[in-house]
Amino acid sequence: MLTQKLTPAQVELYHQQGYIIIKGFCKPDEVNKLYNTALEDNAMLNNAFDLDDLTGKKTKLSLWFTPGNDIFGYLIRSEKMIGSVKQLLGGEAPICHYHSKLMQKEPKVGGAWEWHQDYGYWYKNQFMFPDELISVMVALTESNKQNGCLQVIKGSHKLGRLNHGFAGEQMGADIQMVNNALKTMELVYAELEAGDALILHSNLLHRSEANLSDHPRWSIISCYNLQSNPAYNETSASYKVPVDIVPDNAIMDWDADSLSNADFLKKENDPALKKTGWESA
Template sequence: MISSLTTQQIAAYHRDGYLILEGFFLKAEVDKLYRTALEDDAMKKNALDLNDQTGKKTKLSLWFTPGNDVFGYMTRSRRMISVIKPLLDSDSPVCHFHSKLMQKEPRVGGAWEWHQDYGYWYKNQFMFPDQLISVMVALTEATKQNGCLQVIKGSHKLGRVNHGFAGEQVGADMVMVNNALKTMPLVYSELKPGDALIFHSNLLHRSEANLSDRPRWSVISCYTSQSNLAYNETSTAWKVPVDIVPDEAILEWEAESLSNADFLKKENDPALKETGWEKQVN
């Protein structure tokens, strides 16, 4: 298992805005995570439906505080924090902002429009995008056919692009996206279960609808540095250093139900609220 990054991997992340770590989690760990995602009623009860521009739905369940459940153990694992820490532009402790289970069901799973995570998190008024990072862990295979993540390599260097509403989602100004696509490579991030895609908060990315007969499920954990203040965020997880657990916790420790997690309610998400400037983007 990968427990630290090489100098070359760190340089690649800063150059490209993303990094893929193959086999970051073991098959037995992924099997346990996926089984929990399928069986834990809390995931189903707290899933949000977000429509894309065609009306197709993507389901996600989002929670803030990493607990003593199997996903909390994953988020807080030593290997996770060890690879994140050197990529953040800060010496402050690593904090967990939120995690989300993404569920794209066969034939009906919707698209995610082009966006930057900081296009959302700008509304939470985080100060420093270089101190925000996301880690996507594939629970099932992610391919072109079932709507894997697409990224524009190096697009994090654009800075924040203006965002507006695209369906119920927040999407980037397509003039800038199309300019970026003419300038930088488009990469399909195909992943096997257990692979991890780490990406910068300003990396432009999207995913197409799942028109295949196979599901695409993944969990995305988002982190920030404790020094990165958020002036419009009601949760408090973002300023609490991660309580790191050993890697073996995922498989060996007793796990609580996710019913104890502090899930996001759709009406409380600042990213989905009008501020006025959304109308000025294409």
């Protein structure tokens, strides 16, 4: 049995507003180890690709599917991570890891993310049930207004899936509905200290500004799916494989493999970035 990681009040708040912030989710020594590995592991850097925003600024990310025996795999599979996700998703089905991505927003050049829902992307992968998908972002550096922290529209997950079209190389939500949501609901700047976690419902509207500061903004975002939620246009099988949970101390105490063993996504293979015809309808 997984230990209950969240209070009933936190679970209720997630369902009410579509997100929660957990302060100090990772300890400083864990953050340092994760961040230094991200900087030094050539596999992570060699498998990064850019996505242009509407202005042509680039956001760099590395995305992989199967959580391994590397330092990030230990975080992704940790009891604190899976225990928190299980409480929020509920249900009887096991938790599966869909994918994780290292977001690398460099000073002065890191691009914006347009307003979108994660399910706006995953709808193209033909996942059936958005309530059974969730994202956990762990800040590896400070994330604030100056370096383009995430902005969320509180409660917008209750709108259901909005239409999405291309915004640069990204998927952007119907801007009229976004503007309506901004008139109706509260805009929140989700500022984080390194080690804090931001957990998002798959239909929560969110965006981030370009990083025009002198400081990097790096984070790891891990996305999870209940095994009961099928996807009919997804080539990786990770979304339906139950996570092999490890103790929290694995992050610091266990020997870790290189990320070179990870099954990284190639940009040209991502269904969400391929035009289907309905985006411009």
